[in-house]
Amino acid sequence: MKQQTTDLDQSAAQRLAAVRARIEEAARAAGRSADAVTLIAVSKTFGPEAIIPVIEAGQRVFGENRVQEAKGKWPALRTRFPDLALHLIGPLQSNKARDAVALFDAIHTVDRPKIARVLAAEMARQGRRPTLFVQVNTGEEPQKAGVAPRDLGPLLALCREELGLAIAGLMCIPPLDEEPAVHFAFLAKLAAEHGLSGLSMGMSADYETAIGFGATHVRVGSAIFGPRG
């Protein structure tokens, strides 16, 4: 499908540059280095024709929310651009763990003992060690993935002590109708309590706020690629 023209008819490269500039500014305002913030360009629903210009503009870290979709489009892109990193940011089913470990360099959505166990087994089997984040359901929304805050300690203990999985940090998706800052502050507090330095939080609408609360990974889709069809 032909892409709609978006904000001010900017190209993806221009939108990427604008996002990067805003990340720099938000980091400076927070007294942080912009180098401490990894921009994950979320390319879900977009095909290679939309992704390639963003790679050519210098972006190297991409995020996808579905294993199957990523498996269809990224192997060819990775052959052509070998220095890409691919992050899984969507919910993971255990029957997709094998493909996820094979394909992704980071998985942001470890959220229950079963998936932790399956990932540990696959990582051992494949000899691959994607960076892992635990997703926390900070708003305790019944329909949303993520471990409940009260179950975070036990899940981290299982990962670290029993399964030998290094956990890099925490991830959250705040409820749509709530102030994201409250959730970013809560996630940062949970991470600090558990000695974790990684914070995957902030999307197109709120990544600058997230950087103010210490985000190390922001997941930005539509602000780079334009609206999803």
Ligand SMILES: *Cc1c(COP(=O)(O)O)cnc(C)c1O
């Ligand atoms: C789609 C998605 C994003 C990016 O959303 P935008 O609002 O387009 O920036 C970030 N995180 C997750 C988990 C997503 O599924």
